[in-house]
Amino acid sequence: MNSESKKYGDTFHQANRQSFFSKKFLKDNILTGHFYLVVYLILGAFCFFNFSACRPNSGREEIIVAGSTSIQPFTDEWAELFMEKDAKVVINVQGGGSSAGIMAVKEKTADIGLSSRELKQDEKDLMEITVAYDGLAIIVHPSNSVNNLSIEQVRSIFAGEITNWKILNSTDKTITVVVREEGSGTRGAFQEMVMGQRRISKKAIVEDSNGVVREIVSRDENSIGFISLGLVNDRVKAIALEGVRPSEEAIVKGEYGLRRPFLFLVLEEPRGLLKEFIDFVLSDEIQSRLPQEGLIPVKKIPADTGFERREE
Amino acid sequence: MARPKANDRLIRISLLVVALSAISILAIITIFIFEQGLPIMAKYGLKNFLLGQDWFPSEKSFGLLPMIVGSLLVTLGALLIGVPLGLASAIFLTEFSTRRVSRILKPVIELLSGIPSVVYGFLGLMFLVPFIRETFGGPGLSVLSASIILGIMILPTIISISIDSIRAVPDSYREGSMALGATKWQTVRMVVLPAARSGLVAGIILGMGRAIGETMAVIMVAGNAADLPGSLLAPVRTLTSNIALEMAYASGEHRQALFATGVILFVIIMILNFLANLTARKQSRK
Secondary structure: OOHHHHHHHHHHHHHHHHHHHHHHHHHHHOOOOOOHHHHHHHHHHHHHHHHHHHOOOOOEEEEEEEEEEOOOHHHHHHHHHHHOOOEEEEEEEEEEEEHHHHHHHOOOOEEEEEEEOOOHHHHHOOOEEEEEEEEEEEEEEOOOOOEOOOOOHHHHHHOOOOEEEHHHOOOOEEEEEEEEEEEEHHHHHHHHHOOOOOOOOOOOEEOOOHOOOOOHHHHOOEEEEEEEHHHOOOEEEEOOEEEOOOOHHHHHOOOOOOOOEEEEEOOOOOHHHHHHHHHHOHHHHOOOOHHHHHEHHOOOOOOOHHOOOOOO | OHHHHHHHHHHHHHHHHHHHHHHHHHOOOOHHHHHHHHHHHHHOHHHHHHHHEEEEEEOOOOHHHHHHHHHHHHHHHHHHHHHHHHHHHHHHHHHOHHHHHHHHHHHHHHHHHHOOOHHHHHHHHHHHHHHHHHHHOOOOOHHHHHHHHHHHHHHHHHHHHHHHHHHOOHHHHHHHHOOOOOOOOHHHHHHHHHHHHHHHHHHHHHHHHHHHHHHHHHHHHHHHHHHHHOOOOOOOOHHHHHHHHHOOOOOOOOHHHHHHHHHHHHHHHHHHHHHHHHHHHHHHHH
């Protein structure tokens, strides 16, 4: 095998000694199909390296928004409305998740980052603008006879200590706990508001979107999970916490404690177009539409109550 | 006279460039994964990654044992389901069915491999998971459902490669065996299959590779609990699911830990391939 490769190497070097672009070479090849192969390769390489330069540049201004998939659909809509008003702007909204959004702003690949969880200590150097609030609903199968739980009971269920519905005066069935994945904004908010320092059980089923959690809970009579309040539909039942049913009103009044902010993150005090867009989102025109979409306008909640933390 | 030579040279050089670029992409991926994943493994210790049972990235606890066990378990389950079914189908289609039947069935089986994995996962979630939940109990999202879905997904790979390798066995072998008075089944079992062995093993290895690397379908039916599964009906998380599930939201050390997951997956696949090749070589030497 060794001698073979050596032989190949030798002929390769010989071949290399002659220039490909000598006149003789061109004369020999110009009429054959192989010439096109060369042209094709060169064109291919050219196109590849110029890919980024091929973008249309029509002098319009662009705002790039990226982050939480919980906020993305709403931001998409706000961006549409803003672009209708000002045709010179292009707002490009991307998903990727809260952490990705935070990173994108820090690395300046996005102008606005979206986060559906509070920032961690090492992320606090960004400027936060709360654009809406969202409730977090604890959901079960509609046939489940449990209607109300205390925070302590919810905590015990998700920590894996209460494992049977019988303890909660329901049927003698093992509880299937469904949670979001580590790092998700929804899970982060749930961890902070309900679990505190307690760990979510390792035995819990983990799914990567609100939709899948809802789908599983709607199909499994013994399951319990948590999703964004705006996404609760009639296939699942949102249970009351400490006797308070989740609703916009209860959240505004502060009776229902599970709520999280939807944050816009920017590097510095927004100026120009960026400021116009953020002001637009905070304007009455947009904020008054939020309740229809299951969100809560910023102004309804006094700033100082902020994010409730339950740490023990 | 000079023309063919010059052409050859040109073709050789162009192909070399293309081949090198493909190989260099592979090298770049490998280097990138290791470059991103190794520092955090060094920081927290390889032992904690390999033997730790707690995966709580937000608390800096990066135990991957449940996922390693999960990947191996689900792959083994898929092979237990896929290999007997696949080999039986291949033997039937090559040795026992009429030409017409196999001419219809083979393309159908190959069509199976064209179905996107998310469709398998969706069907699993809609039909298989509720079926397992109602028949055997538990959440339904489990080792068992993941194994069944993966077992079905690797069938086309195993069947088509097995068919090709069984067909490659010269007819003179079969004729010789029959001439000695062996039955059809004896011929298949004692002559054809041993002669086709290396191809069959190759098919199984490729199927195994697909099973251990599959992500989307597994995420949808496995339940993804980062815990050592206590039974076949318990949810399980594989190494690939671990990366795909948490990739979107991970940052900092959490993200690096996902690359470390990739490193471990990479090494496991290398080891499995090596072992499989080794046994294939040993057996063919016998």
